[in-house]
Amino acid sequence: MKWLLLLILWPPMAQAESLVATRLIRATDVIGAGDVVAHGAPAQGAAIRPEQVIGLEARVAIYPGRPVRLSDLGPAAVIERNEIVRMVYRQGPLVILSEGRALGRGSLGEQLTVMNLASRQSVQAVVSSGGLVEVIGSSGAIWGGN
Incomplete structure (x- = not known):
């Protein structure tokens, strides 16, 4: 009984939040510090820390408020088409x-x-x-x- 009461009153452990886009991030945009913010519940495949995504390039459009998925990002291009x-x-x-x-x-x-x-x-x-x-x-x- 004492353990049950303790479990009920124990504060829940903080869950990791997903990073979401603060603006429309177009494909080929390089993500900066102000482009993402931690928000909401964790989403499958989404980044949870800004250092995971800052400096990477979006491979697809990421809309404001949507989770930033690691599979939608890659290293920034150093050579452009027709260069x-x-x-x-x-x-x-x-x-x-x-x-x-x-x-x-x-x-x-x-x-x-x-x-x-x-x-x-x-x-x-x-x-x-x-x-x-x-x-x-x-x-x-x-x-x-x-």
């Missing part, structure tokens, strides 16, 4: 540089398709910094040869 990038191909001591056009957006470490401007061939590359991609593969055709 001219420097392509680097490395094989042993051989290093070849060329210019290409990014055919999509990409963040650090992401793979994207790049068209070599000289040969017009498309290749897969990994974003290594803003404006620089590392070509994947060993096709000589991408550099204008056969």
Whole structure:
């Protein structure tokens, strides 16, 4: 009886709140500190701490008052679609540089398709910094040869 009374009177444990958007966050917007606030009950897959989302990019539109789900966010892009990038191909001591056009957006470490401007061939590359991609593969055709 004493335990039952104690359990009834014991204050409930604080539950984590979900982060919700304070404004319309459009796809490709980078989330800042004022864009989210803790509110409401926890939602499945939603972030609970601002440091989990600040600096990430929205992959979809997130409406005001809606939970900010971690699956809707990703690293911010450093290369934009149609941006001219420097392509680097490395094989042993051989290093070849060329210019290409990014055919999509990409963040650090992401793979994207790049068209070599000289040969017009498309290749897969990994974003290594803003404006620089590392070509994947060993096709000589991408550099204008056969």
